[in-house]
Amino acid sequence: MKFIDEARIEVIAGDGGNGVASFCREKFRPFGGPDGGDGGRGGSIWAVADRNINTLVDYRFSKLHKAKDGENGRGADCYGKGADDIFLRMPVGTLITDRNTDEVIADLTEHGQQVELVKGGEGGWGNIHFKTSTNRAPRQRTEGKEGERRELRLELKVLADVGLLGMPNAGKSTFITAVSNARPKIADYPFTTLHPNLGMVRVSHEKSFVIADIPGLIEGAADGAGLGIQFLKHLQRTGLLLHIVDLAPFDENVDPVKEAKALIKELRKYDESLYEKPRWLVLNKLDVLNEDERKKKVKDFVKRFGWKGPVFEISALNREGCDDLITEIYAYLEQKRTQEQRSQETQMKEEAQGILSIDPDDPRFKIIEE
Structure with missing residues (x-):
């Protein structure tokens, strides 16, 4: 199989479902009040590092990845179902950047590492949330938010010593x-x-x-x-x-x-x-x-x-x-790893000492005598 080390994809998160304005219509319950449920959350898209994959060939042919939208709310206090998230498996060593801004979104360096690429939209509120003592029959509701979307560049850099x-x-x-x-x-x-x-x-x-x-x-x-x-x-x-x-x-x-x-x-x-x-x-x-x-x-x-x-x-x-x-x-x-480990330990100790040390001139730590 040809080695594929670059790919361009578009990821689109799902939109949140709309909230609904509804009122109870059950028998023997006149003026039952608002019972409109919230919309469900849209699906998000995640990148997952998988050491069992060694190329980006799947993303050369499958360039568009879209999560499902959340369901709309319904009456009788029924909330819409949230959409399932999508998990894209990528090789360890994949660098993910935004094609439009060149922002580095993720660097997958460890097996099992998960990074959210785009977040699904939140569901809208039903009129059940707008009920107050002075507004007993609210007709307000909110629509679900749009999910994020991005154009990404995937670049595989092999991990070797x-x-x-x-x-x-x-x-x-x-x-x-x-x-x-x-x-x-x-x-x-x-x-x-x-x-x-x-x-x-x-x-x-x-x-x-x-x-x-x-x-x-x-x-x-x-x-x-x-x-x-x-x-x-x-x-x-x-x-x-x-x-x-x-x-x-x-x-x-x-x-x-x-x-x-x-x-x-x-x-x-x-x-x-x-x-x-x-x-x-x-x-x-x-x-x-x-x-x-x-x-x-x-x-x-x-x-x-x-x-x-x-x-x-x-x-x-x-x-x-x-x-x-x-x-x-x-x-x-081995010598290089030991030096890096000692450097990290020294840095952690210095940071800990900086947190624990108290400056006597700091006004926040002045002793108040009664």
């Missing part, structure tokens, strides 16, 4: 196959990967993380060339990027340094925040080089590329160096 960057045929799919449970298509021609792939990397029985692979980038991608730029947004949620470079291309005229610099240029042109993310350099396909040539090429690449960050030498085909890389990635992610 690590993202893979690289030119076409750099070996990203081979790498994610070697270290995770993902099984993407692998072939000896560029642009084999046509949609993002997610894989679970298991370091040990209780230690794991998620890795994402997107189609390869080419020069001019930020201006719309190629496929990778369409899926770069999926890497915005990742905590670490792996820049995979083919250090032994089949074409001798291809310069790995030039390609790597072109990719970084496109990345920065697309999104500065994505460019600033932590990034590691992974030199791939070193199994086709002898030891002396390998050392020479690695040293030459790092020097010409001007790289000062972490460098890993691997061969994804035979898993050489992959285990060490996976161990380092997990240690980095």
Whole structure:
């Protein structure tokens, strides 16, 4: 199935039912008084995050979602029935924005998360509510309110801890196959990967993380060339990027340094925040080089590329160096989670101290002596 990561839909909540003006007409009860009931509430529409769904394909073909209206009130104190709400199941990682205002309505990041997209209209009041000691036969009633309506843009951003960057045929799919449970298509021609792939990397029985692979980038991608730029947004949620470079291309005229610099240029042109993310350099396909040539090429690449960050030498085909890389990635992610948790705890303590602390000069806390 083709990977669908964007959709546009319209959601319309139900209108509230109208209240009714009615009077009791039972036998032996002359002047029975008002008995008009209220209208029912219109149906609302909710978005629900579901981890069992991984595309937005359903919303490409079903673009209009409308809830039912509430029933009108009736006599004999009968209230109209409220309409049922509609729940739209969406993949975890869906970003929902208003197409007209660009307001972010919801970011579905957890399974089971529910967000109200549009609210149903409240039902109108029947004349039973307008009865007073001086107005015993009221004929007033109110109509139900209209339900909300919105035009929405759905955008799926996959949730992963690590993202893979690289030119076409750099070996990203081979790498994610070697270290995770993902099984993407692998072939000896560029642009084999046509949609993002997610894989679970298991370091040990209780230690794991998620890795994402997107189609390869080419020069001019930020201006719309190629496929990778369409899926770069999926890497915005990742905590670490792996820049995979083919250090032994089949074409001798291809310069790995030039390609790597072109990719970084496109990345920065697309999104500065994505460019600033932590990034590691992974030199791939070193199994086709002898030891002396390998050392020479690695040293030459790092020097010409001007790289000062972490460098890993691997061969994804035979898993050489992959285990060490996976161990380092997990240690980095754990350290980052620990720092974020400590930062949150510190912030919570500071907020608690701010709430509990009393300023003696605050007039609200002055002691009154009698």
